[in-house]
Amino acid sequence: MVALGALAMGSLVATDADAFCGFYVGGAEARLFNNATQVVLMREGARTALSMQNNYQGPPSRFAMVIPVPVVLQKENVKTLPKAVFERIDQLSAPRLVEYWEQDPCPPEHDVDLDPRILRKSEAVAAMAPAPAAADMGVKVEAKFEVGEYEIVILSAENSMGLDGWLRQEKYNIPEGAEPVLKPYVQAGMKFFVARVDVEKVRFVDGQATLSPLRFHYEDDRFSLPVRLGLLNSSGTQDLIVQILARDRYEVANYGNVPIPTNLELTARGKEDFGAFYAALFDRTVEKNPNAVITEYAWDASTCDPCPGPSLQPGDLKLLGADVLSSPGAAPLQPWNVTLTRLHTRYRKESLGEDLIFRKAPPLSGGNESHGGKNAQEASVLQNGGRSTFQGRYILRHPWQGPITCTDPKLGRWGGPPGGIHRPTVARDLASAPRGKSDFPAWLAADVPALALQGTPPPSIQRVVQIPLSARFRGTPWPLGLGLFLGLSAVGLLAWRARRSP
Amino acid sequence: MTEARYRDASLALSLAFLGLFSSSGLPWFGRRSALEGLDNRPGNIALVVLHFGMPLVAAAITLSRSIRGRDPQRPSFLLLTFQELLKAFAGLFALFALTRRFSFGTEQIIAVSAVLSMVSLQAFALIRGSRREGWARWAHLLAAMVPWHLLVAGALLIEHGSKHPLPGPWAYFFSVTALLPLMIWVLWPRRSPTLSPPQESKI
Numbered sequence: 001m002v003a004l005g006a007l008a009m010g011s012l013v014a015t016d017a018d019a020f021c022g023f024y025v026g027g028a029e030a031r032l033f034n035n036a037t038q039v040v041l042m043r044e045g046a047r048t049a050l051s052m053q054n055n056y057q058g059p060p061s062r063f064a065m066v067i068p069v070p071v072v073l074q075k076e077n078v079k080t081l082p083k084a085v086f087e088r089i090d091q092l093s094a095p096r097l098v099e100y101w102e103q104d105p106c107p108p109e110h111d112v113d114l115d116p117r118i119l120r121k122s123e124a125v126a127a128m129a130p131a132p133a134a135a136d137m138g139v140k141v142e143a144k145f146e147v148g149e150y151e152i153v154i155l156s157a158e159n160s161m162g163l164d165g166w167l168r169q170e171k172y173n174i175p176e177g178a179e180p181v182l183k184p185y186v187q188a189g190m191k192f193f194v195a196r197v198d199v200e201k202v203r204f205v206d207g208q209a210t211l212s213p214l215r216f217h218y219e220d221d222r223f224s225l226p227v228r229l230g231l232l233n234s235s236g237t238q239d240l241i242v243q244i245l246a247r248d249r250y251e252v253a254n255y256g257n258v259p260i261p262t263n264l265e266l267t268a269r270g271k272e273d274f275g276a277f278y279a280a281l282f283d284r285t286v287e288k289n290p291n292a293v294i295t296e297y298a299w300d301a302s303t304c305d306p307c308p309g310p311s312l313q314p315g316d317l318k319l320l321g322a323d324v325l326s327s328p329g330a331a332p333l334q335p336w337n338v339t340l341t342r343l344h345t346r347y348r349k350e351s352l353g354e355d356l357i358f359r360k361a362p363p364l365s366g367g368n369e370s371h372g373g374k375n376a377q378e379a380s381v382l383q384n385g386g387r388s389t390f391q392g393r394y395i396l397r398h399p400w401q402g403p404i405t406c407t408d409p410k411l412g413r414w415g416g417p418p419g420g421i422h423r424p425t426v427a428r429d430l431a432s433a434p435r436g437k438s439d440f441p442a443w444l445a446a447d448v449p450a451l452a453l454q455g456t457p458p459p460s461i462q463r464v465v466q467i468p469l470s471a472r473f474r475g476t477p478w479p480l481g482l483g484l485f486l487g488l489s490a491v492g493l494l495a496w497r498a499r500r501s502p
Numbered sequence: 503m504t505e506a507r508y509r510d511a512s513l514a515l516s517l518a519f520l521g522l523f524s525s526s527g528l529p530w531f532g533r534r535s536a537l538e539g540l541d542n543r544p545g546n547i548a549l550v551v552l553h554f555g556m557p558l559v560a561a562a563i564t565l566s567r568s569i570r571g572r573d574p575q576r577p578s579f580l581l582l583t584f585q586e587l588l589k590a591f592a593g594l595f596a597l598f599a600l601t602r603r604f605s606f607g608t609e610q611i612i613a614v615s616a617v618l619s620m621v622s623l624q625a626f627a628l629i630r631g632s633r634r635e636g637w638a639r640w641a642h643l644l645a646a647m648v649p650w651h652l653l654v655a656g657a658l659l660i661e662h663g664s665k666h667p668l669p670g671p672w673a674y675f676f677s678v679t680a681l682l683p684l685m686i687w688v689l690w691p692r693r694s695p696t697l698s699p700p701q702e703s704k705i
Binding site: 483488491498 | 504507510511514518659662665666667672673674675676677678679680681682683684686687
């Protein structure tokens with residue numbers, strides 16, 4: 001089992017934030033913040049590759065992240081990644097606002113490869129003998145090595161008190177109350193992955209460190225993500241978005257699972273406030289389904305429809321762990337045999353009793369344009385197999401405003417904007433989306449019975465019909481009939497003349 | 503049917519051919535005409551020039567010879583016959599490629615039947631025309647040009663479905679269906695004015 005704890009600095013301000021997969025500790029009385037974390041898990045058999053990207057806010061002094069892991073990681077198990085892949089995967093799976101005009105749409109793709117500068121070889125550091133003081137505390141340094149800007153130490157501890165004491169002795173500020181939360185992880189025999197950040201190698205932009213994303217992989221039968229440590233310093237609410245790449249769709253086993261209502265028709269106001277709308281919709285869904293983890297996306301990783309950006313490429317999957325996850329006799333993990341699942345949960349300290357444990361789930365479908373039928377707002381589980389095609393999709397329609405110039409108009413055919421291509425808008429940075437605002441009647445163009453939400457249907461469109469006379473003769477029968485009539489008339493004339501001629 | 507009637511039929515066919523040619527200048531692809539919509543590919547342009555240009559040549563010869571009071575001569579007949587044979591071979595080649603590449607289904611059977619009918623009708627008109635003289639021969643040549651356009655119009659109709667055609671295809675359909683009764687009129691079995699044995703007077 002992997003445990004990712006999040007102990008932040010003792011004086012961390014309690015606000016809504018993305019849950020941190022790991023905790024920061026500073027070398028001094030510093031205030032450290034994490035304002036965004038992305039976690040991508042790739043699973044094959046009993047192997048898991050965990051990739052995470054954290055944004056750090058705090059003084060440019062020496063600091064560290066501490067993450068519980070199930071095994072002693074070696075240098076070859078850890079690597080840094082380029083950030084672009086997180087951007088891509090988040091964009092691909094985020095809830096999206098799709099706009100349709102009464103016409104037609106399209107997307108590209110490009111490959112990503114490992115950034116050689118980031119993947120530069122780092123020298124292995126000889127295993128350090130544990131300091132006498134550490135041994136006294138029951139803490140052992142299992143391994144030590146460098147990767148990118150990180151100096152990594154893998155610790156094992158006999159008891160949580162010892163670990164707490166060791167970290168304090170090493171001049172790290174541990175939040176009050178950390179010891180009881182660490183205890184179950186220590187008792188479970190977990191190791192602790194301490195990644196010290198060498199500030200000399202980190203670039204700071206506006207006080208925010210641009211840390212390289214980290215990836216490590218391990219083998220463990222249990223597929224879980226311990227998140228309780230992340231609440232140690234927070235009295236507020238945290239958002240956690242977990243992206244899972246595996247051959248199957250995944251859901252949580254120890255909490256409820258609810259797909260986000262999808263295919264909701266929005267008004268222009270809904271588009272303007274899309275972030276706020278989605279945050280309110282999410283909150284309403286959680287309110288109706290307390291403690292549930294929301295499935296926001298489950299789709300074949302190689303495709304999307306409509307695509308807010310490029311789909312995942314084999315290079316992306318290699319970055320996220322496909323290069324180290326292989327099952328004997330199974331085809332290598334490729335975007336076309338992998339499902340990307342996006343799970344989103346929002347919790348408070350008191351509402352989260354257990355870490356998240358994942359399990360395989362049957363494919364899910366929903367959030368697709370139904371041609372001719374009504375677009376269902378609720379997802380459907382595909383019990384007979386198939387591939388997942390579920391997404392949180394919100395629709396703004398632009399009815400045809402121009403005059404109708406034909407005799408048999410086919411209304412209700414929706415596509416891209418006239419003469420252009422439209423990319424869906426995605427809801428990003430949901431943790432910082434404006435909350436507390438709930439104006440569903442102004443945002444929704446149709447009711448959502450499942451959440452007891454009422455929308456405001458758009459006013460009926462005054463269609464202007466201007467059919468020119470020529471349009472009345474446009475149908476295929478007209479040229480065929482008129483031509484035949486003309487030809488027969490000519491033949492009749494010829495026959496008449498032939499008869500009259502001597 | 504007398505020579506004068508074949509001349510009249512040729513004139514009527516020519517007028518329809520002019521309509522057929524003028525359809526090429528009307529919008530076929532969005533706002534672009536048949537020629538503009540070919541992306542300047544020489545092969546495509548050659549095909550369209552042959553397809554729309556030859557009816558114009560035939561109509562021009564008919565009108566000019568008619569005004570001069572003379573019937574079209576054999577070289578004109580041979581020139582247009584040659585290009586009609588080219589079209590027939592192109593049709594047969596396309597049919598050969600179609601039957602080799604795809605398994606047989608209803609659509610393929612329809613396509614084979616249509617192309618073989620087109621080639622047979624064309625061959626019939628050209629063979630019968632070659633055995634006649636003057637306007638009768640010329641009218642048969644013009645009639646032999648019609649099946650190809652019927653085939654193309656049929657293919658367009660199948661592909662087009664029930665959608666409103668653009669002005670180019672609209673004019674094309676109009677002209678081709680006007681040509682159909684005239685073709686039948688010319689090819690209807692009747693005695694040749696030139697090659698049949700001389701009529702004996704019953705006086």
